[in-house]
Structures are given as structure tokens and as C-alpha cells.
Amino acid sequence: xxxxxxxxxxxxxxxxxxxxxxxxxxxxxxxxxxxxxxxxxxxxxxxxxxxxxxxxxxxxxxxxxxxxxxxxxxxxxxxxxxxxxxxxxxxxxxxxxxxxxxxxxxxxxxxxxxxx
Amino acid sequence: xxxxxxxxxxxxxxxxxxxxxxxxxxxxxxxxxxxxxxxxxxxxxxxxxxxxxxxxxxxxxxxxxxxxxxxxxxxxxxxxxxxxxxxxxxxxxxxxxxxxxxxxxxxxxxxxxxxxxxxxxxxxxxxxxxxxxxxxxxxxxxxxxxxxxxxxxxxxxxxxxxxxxxxxxxxxxxxxxxxxxxxxxxxxxxxxxxxxxxxxxxxxxxxxxxxxxxxxxxxxxxxxxxxxxxxxxxxxxxxxxxxxxxxxxxxxxxxxxxxxxxxxxxxxxxxxxxxxxxxxxxxxxxxxxxxxxxxxxxxxxxxxxxxxxxxxxxxxxxxxxxxxxxxxxxxxxxxxxxxxxxxxxxxxxxxxxxxxxxxxxxxxxxxxxxxxxxxxxxxxxxxxxxxxxxxxxxxxxxxxxxxxxxxxxxxxxxxxxxxxxxxxxxxxxxxxxxxxxxxxxxxxxxxxxxxxxxxxxxxxxxxxxxxxxxxxxxxxxxxxxxxxxxxxxxxxxxxxxxxxxxxxxxxxxxxxxxxxxxxxxxxxxxxxxxxxxxxxxxxxxxxxxxxxxxxxxxxxxxxxxxxxxxxxxxxxxxxxxxxxxxxxxxxxxxxxxxxxxxxxxxxxxxxxxxxxxxxxxxxxxxxxxxxxxxxxxxxxxxx
Numbered sequence: 001x002x003x004x005x006x007x008x009x010x011x012x013x014x015x016x017x018x019x020x021x022x023x024x025x026x027x028x029x030x031x032x033x034x035x036x037x038x039x040x041x042x043x044x045x046x047x048x049x050x051x052x053x054x055x056x057x058x059x060x061x062x063x064x065x066x067x068x069x070x071x072x073x074x075x076x077x078x079x080x081x082x083x084x085x086x087x088x089x090x091x092x093x094x095x096x097x098x099x100x101x102x103x104x105x106x107x108x109x110x111x112x113x114x115x116x
Numbered sequence: 117x118x119x120x121x122x123x124x125x126x127x128x129x130x131x132x133x134x135x136x137x138x139x140x141x142x143x144x145x146x147x148x149x150x151x152x153x154x155x156x157x158x159x160x161x162x163x164x165x166x167x168x169x170x171x172x173x174x175x176x177x178x179x180x181x182x183x184x185x186x187x188x189x190x191x192x193x194x195x196x197x198x199x200x201x202x203x204x205x206x207x208x209x210x211x212x213x214x215x216x217x218x219x220x221x222x223x224x225x226x227x228x229x230x231x232x233x234x235x236x237x238x239x240x241x242x243x244x245x246x247x248x249x250x251x252x253x254x255x256x257x258x259x260x261x262x263x264x265x266x267x268x269x270x271x272x273x274x275x276x277x278x279x280x281x282x283x284x285x286x287x288x289x290x291x292x293x294x295x296x297x298x299x300x301x302x303x304x305x306x307x308x309x310x311x312x313x314x315x316x317x318x319x320x321x322x323x324x325x326x327x328x329x330x331x332x333x334x335x336x337x338x339x340x341x342x343x344x345x346x347x348x349x350x351x352x353x354x355x356x357x358x359x360x361x362x363x364x365x366x367x368x369x370x371x372x373x374x375x376x377x378x379x380x381x382x383x384x385x386x387x388x389x390x391x392x393x394x395x396x397x398x399x400x401x402x403x404x405x406x407x408x409x410x411x412x413x414x415x416x417x418x419x420x421x422x423x424x425x426x427x428x429x430x431x432x433x434x435x436x437x438x439x440x441x442x443x444x445x446x447x448x449x450x451x452x453x454x455x456x457x458x459x460x461x462x463x464x465x466x467x468x469x470x471x472x473x474x475x476x477x478x479x480x481x482x483x484x485x486x487x488x489x490x491x492x493x494x495x496x497x498x499x500x501x502x503x504x505x506x507x508x509x510x511x512x513x514x515x516x517x518x519x520x521x522x523x524x525x526x527x528x529x530x531x532x533x534x535x536x537x538x539x540x541x542x543x544x545x546x547x548x549x550x551x552x553x554x555x556x557x558x559x560x561x562x563x564x565x566x567x568x569x570x571x572x573x574x575x576x577x578x579x580x581x582x583x584x585x586x587x588x589x590x591x592x593x594x595x596x597x598x599x600x601x602x603x604x605x606x607x608x609x610x611x612x613x614x615x616x617x618x619x620x621x622x623x624x625x626x627x628x629x630x631x632x633x634x635x636x637x638x639x640x641x642x643x644x645x646x647x648x649x650x651x652x653x654x655x656x657x658x659x660x661x662x663x664x665x666x667x668x669x670x671x672x673x674x675x676x677x678x679x680x681x682x683x684x685x686x687x688x689x690x691x692x693x694x695x696x697x698x699x700x701x702x703x704x705x706x707x708x709x710x711x712x713x714x715x716x717x718x719x720x721x722x723x724x725x726x727x728x729x730x731x732x733x734x735x736x737x738x739x740x741x742x743x744x745x746x747x748x749x750x751x752x753x754x755x
Contacts (some may be wrong), residue, residue, distance in 0.1 A: 037693070040675070041679060043755075044558075044563065044753060045558045047557035047565055049593055049755035053557055074459075075459075076683045076687055078686050079686075081691065082268055082686060082690060082692045091699060101556060103556060106556075107559055109572070109574075110552055110571065113555075114552050
């Protein structure tokens, strides 16, 4: 449900967001993603864990920034004092740069499960 | 020996001349005499030549410990776990020599926490206690956290505690430091019963009573003090005349009051959206089938809290939502508040949670915990408001409840029930499909995803008679529960109980010990932080040929605490990149394969490439099938 709300928020913001998306550095973003602990809940490639899956990102930049600064639920808020706008832009660029994951039906060990 | 002479006590002195007793002399005195005789045919001046000099030989052919072993054998313990200690040395010797080291067989443990946790894991497979022996003050102090885990997990563990009660029998400072006035006091808050017998007859009665108390629901640990003097000295004349071993009769578990059961059935059958929540409802293997019968009769969803294996993971009625329910039946749910409320965010203390139940929804609870409680330790959780509270054992109550529901349903409402069941089955399929799709995320990542590890394991064990003996919620994101087909009582055992870290590895070995005679393939997904508390249980597994496949969940951190630290730093608006200080397990990385090898356990790793995992599991399973433990060190994603 929370994810659906996030997506709805993202879609709402998408209309005003496109032009404002910053140009971040994916490599620097990966380093920051690991250093500041995003991976602790979302996994090193955004696959999820204690926190939700964030690859592919369910939010455009404005929604992403808003959620990191003022999250709902269990996630702590990361202010610009501890995570600069530039770092956040880099992290966003990193998550966007991650390759498309294979679907379950493209993975032999999961194909069997999907049929049961 | 002679310095210990205290004629007023019950000691069995064998007195005689030096010559007459020579064949019975042992230890340093005997050795010294032998050397002297060989080197000097003529007795030296210092050798006593007066044949009337007397040497006291201290022997006890039938120590009280033998009788204790007789008592313990009637309780049918298969094993006794112990780290050796002088306060139960006579019992130790008697178990091995008089008892033949069978029923129970002594297992060498390297930490009392391991002894108790092994008993904890064993009981969750076998449904009965293992015997644990612990030493005086320090042994019980080591054991205490594991006892608390067993207490909070409602598991029977039977602890025999050595102690020298009578101060005048203690020798040097060690025995004084290891003796205690009230030996069980330090754990009394989290055992169900304890006693400190002052005679062997008393021991027999209390030993049988302790077993009975431990196995009366709710199951709990018990402690029985075995006084060292009673163990080491011969039976007194009074004990010879009066001691007998009482008959053990395990009480039938308390079933719910018939009127309350009838009312529960009426509420369940009339509900539009009933939900069954299971905590520790399956007390025995039969408990799973009973919940299945009730759920199918009602076509009601079952939410398993996974403190035990309560309900098959792939059953179409597995799932359900508290928010959708107009009636909740809670079966042995200790944390009903948590099950029915939102959680306060983890970085804030205080109870800000809100009920997620529908307005007007009713709750029925069947809980043996209502029959028993303590004050100091707070594992009972928040007080839960319910509409019908049945203080009884859920498993014992279910047959009557199922029958009452079936009678009320009869042939009416079958169409409506089937429609409800079909909707629930469809929801279950959708949830499962979502889980399978989520499992694909990060499939080829390094560190290896916990979903990938779970599926590589499942691929190779699914056609075996397997038993997963480790907790996977939340440490492994619950992937085995989400992906594997679990339906038998030994497919999943739940967790610590008291959340005391250090439980995982020894409890897994204890469960594997119980699984061994059933020929099951035991699998343990082993958290790295947990193993580092008392890793020598790996040696116990190797030494006693306990087959178990250990898969390291090596995320190189005390990860829960790492997340907390990040939360705290973010909340304090500072230093969010310092959370690994004090929580990380790196620099150097711990080489668990080498650690296992040092303890005599076959090992592979570290493995960071997911493609290497399947072949490694195959090799390790071959070792386990030979009857040995194995360990694969897998470098994993955090959760």
C-alpha cells in the first residue's frame, strides 16, 4: 500500500519534475549510497531488504528527493545537513544507472516456483 | 586424602595398613611408593617402617550420584549437554561409568550457553527436554541468557545445577567462589520451577516433579540443584530406606471451557471475514493439521507469526489481513498487540502505534500464557483487549472448536464459504507471484542476495526430507518462508524467543542432533554475529558427528544495530557515515571457512559470486549425508 502511495505521489509530481532532474554522477552516487547506509535497508543494488525495492526507482527526482527528506513509515529522514543535494543527486543517478533486472521467468530456479 | 577426614560425615573410609592397602592406592602417593621401591630395595630412612601406621583410602563404590542417574534414566533423556564442572563431577562420572553413557549420552559443550541453546533447539524438534548440567555460580551465569531465550520461547529445558550447599565441605577459594546459598536464584525469574533437594529421596521426587512441570503447557525451563555432597557421598541409611523413584505422569494439557468454545465457534461461523493468527499454536506436529482443519472448515485465512511452524506456507488460505477482519482468533499469540497495531518507527521509542483493526471487530484469544506469568521480565508484551479470552492450550482446544464449527456450519453457507475461500486463494497466489518476482531482484549481485541463497538451497534440498532450523525473519528477509514449500513441524522452528543473540548456532546443532535419528537433512542459515558468540559449538557438532549444513549469512555486521545507528545519526542530524563504527565485522573480514576448519568441520568459502554457490552446496550436502557437519561461508547482502 505504501508503495502504491509512493507511485501515486511520483506520478503526481512527474508532471512538474522532468525539467528539474539534476545531473548526478552515478559512480560517486554508488559510493555515497554505500557510505551513508542506503544499502543497509535497500540492498547494494536497490533490490530491497528491510526497506523497499528502489531499483527500478518508483519515483521521479522530485518525489525521490521529497521522500528522502520527509519519509513516511520506518525510514529515517535524511536532511540536507547530513546528505547534500549534490550527494542525493549522485545517489539518484546511481539508482537510475542500474541495469534492468531479469524477470523471474527469465531465471531457471524461479521459473519453477512461478508455475506452482 | 587424609586431610579430609571428617568422621562425623557420611564417608566410606577404607582403612588398613599401608601394606594391606597397597593394591588400592591411587594417585600421587601410590606412584611415589612405586618409584621408591624400584630405586631403593632398602627403605629410605623417611619411609614408614611401622606396619601399624594407617593410610586412609577414600572410596565410594556407590555414590549418591548413581542413584541420581537411576532417577534421570527413568525420565528418558537421550542426551546430556555439559561443559565439565567440578560441582557435578560425581554425576558426570556416574553418568558415564555407572550409566554406561547411554540414555543419556554426554555431549561435550564448550560453553553453557551452547548447552542450553542446544537443548532449546532439540526440544523444538523432539518435543521433549534434553538434560543440561551446569556448574555452580559461573556455569549458570554463562547459561542464563540461553535459559531466558527458552523461557520466552516456551520451551522445556531441564537443567541440573551442581553446587556445594554446606559451607564446611568447600575446600579452597575456587569452591567458595563457585558455591552459592540459593543456586537457582539468579534465573528464578525465567524458569518455571526450581528446587534444591537436601536428600536423595528429595532429589528423586523433585526430579520427577521438575520434568512434569516443564512439560505442562506452557512449556518452560526448570532447574534442579544437585548438591555435590549428595552426589559424591554414599547414600545415607535414611535414603536407603526411604528413597524411591516416583512414577511420572505428564498432565493432559488444559483444554478450553466447553461453553467458551461454543461461543467462539458461534462468533467464528457468523463472522464475515474471520482471521486466524497463530503464534505458537502448533505445540506438537499434530497442531499444524488442526489449524488446517479449522481454517478449511471456516474458509478463513491464517496469518502465521512464525514462532513455530503453524500452517503450511503454500496453503491457499495462508495470509490474510488484520485490517480486513471482523473477527480475529488468536492462537497462542504472545504479541497480539503487535499483530494488531502499526509499529512505531524504529528510530523512536514510545508507543505511537495505532490499531489497524476495523472498528467493532472482535477478538478471541486462546492462550496458555494466561495460566502462567511472572513479573520481572516483560516478554508478555502489551496488554491486549479481547472479547473472549480462553485460558487454555490452543492445540488441546482446537478439536472441540473444529467440531463445534462444523456442527454450526452444517451444509449451510457452503457456497458463501467457498467463494470466500476462492478469493483468499487468489490473493495468496498474487502475493506469492509478487514474492517470486521480488526474489529475482539482485539475482546476480555480489554480495549475494538472500533470495538467491534461499533458492540455491531450495533447489538442492526440496526432494530431501529436510529441516530448516534457523530463524529467517527478519535476518534473511523471510525468504525461505516466502519461497519454500513448508508443511511439516520440522520445516521451520521459529526463533530465539528472548531475542538473545548467540542462540542460532547452538540451537541449530541441537535441532540437528534431534533430526539425526530421523535421517533428516538439517539446514542452518547462520548469522555471522550470532556465530561469534560461541563458535565452538561447531566442534561439538564435529566431535559428536552431528550432520548439519551451515550456510553463513555473512553480511559482515551486527546489521540490526548498524541500521539503528544510521537511524540515530539521521535523527540527530549528524555523521550518517559513521554507523559502522562499533557495528561492523570487517577489517579484517572474518574467515568462517577457516574457523570451521579449525573446529574440524568441512568448509568452503568465502563465496561472493552467486554462480559458485550451487556447486558448493552440492559438495557440502554430500558431506552432511555422510553424517558430518559442513559450513559454507557466503558473503551476503544485508538482509
